[in-house]
Amino acid sequence: MKIYGFEKLSMVDFPGHLCCTIFTGGCNFRCPFCQNKDLVNMTNLHEINEEDVLDYINKRIGIIDSVCISGGEPTLYEDLIEFIKKVKATGLLVKLDTNGSNFEMLDLFVRKHLVDYVAMDIKNSKTAYPKTAGRDVIKLDDINKSVELLKLGLVDYEFRTTLVKNFHNETTITEMGRWLDGAKRIFLQHFVDNGTCLQKGLDEIKKQDAERFLGILKNHADQVELRGY
Template identity: 45%
Template sequence: MIIKGLQKLTLLDYPEKTACTVFTGGCNFRCPFCHNASLVTRLNSEEINEDDFFSFLKKRKNVLQGVCITGGEPTLMPDLPDFICKIKELGYLVKLDSNGYRPEILKQLVNDGLIDYIAMDIKNSESKYSLTAGVPDLNIDKIKESIDFIINSEIDYEFRTTVVKELHSPQDIEDIGLLIKNSKKYFLQSFIDSGDLINTGYSAYTKEEMQQLLEIATQKVTKNAYLRG
């Protein structure tokens, strides 16, 4: 599989686990505030040899517990299942980050026992989903299919929304509850300008404003709502 980046140690990406994070390239969304634009648009020419990656994993078996696979959008990679199988054979837990737009792939991975944790991005309320994902003809039913599957499966999971002041209103946070009502875990993440954005002109809410949005999420989305970052 094409590996575009590797973070050798993270204490944040996989909840309660020490892990490394693998980055894939390419995405079927074009979120204008995306902080990994060079990965999404494949402008990042860096590649890590797969054999070198697995050599790294073998050496870190006494240090790391899990591997996070993120992007880009990992489910676009045709050899993702085989890649994960190799990781699992080494005894690692696997967390997958996904936008949920390929529910058939998520189902395959979960049903085959390849994934231990899923973090699915909830881009916005249904009325603003297409705008926020940067996909004019977005099929919201695919998003709903992934949400329903994840909630009703036995997989450990979280939903999360990166909150951008110009795109997310308090009403949008409330309306997200219509998509993921009473879900197990929901995180609001404040937008951060990484300097590697698809578009510019976006800003973050203040800490006080994020706390107010969290109160809305706790009341209207799930009592298990939290701030991250």
């Protein structure tokens, strides 16, 4: 599998675990607030040898307990399946970060117990999804199927939304809450423009507004928290 980034040790990418994090390149979305511009656009990247990564992982068993696979959008690549099987064979846990657009692959991972935790981005309400994901057309059916799959609780998971003033407001959050109703866990993430976003000039949502959104979503999920505020 083509790997373009490798963080050897992370205490934050998989909550409650010590993991290493692998980054794939490319994405089918263009979220204006995305801070992985080079990974998404496949520019200034150097491929990292998969065998070297697996060697490293094998030598660190006992220090790390898990591997986080992130991107870009990892599920764009069919050989992700074989790669995850190799990681699972080491006995380590696997966390997958995904935008949920590849329902079929996510379904396979969940039903074959190839992933232990899924963090799925929920960009916004269905109505505001295309604009928030930076695409004119989004296959919402697939994203909705991924939402419903995770809600079944066959694997531990979180939905996560990066709050950006230009896209999120009380109306979109209310609509999103109705959509995600019955979810186990929703994180509302703090957006900070670090200068590397796909689009310049986006604004953060202040903590008091994020708390208001949290109040709306609390009626729809077991656990709702702010992240990074």
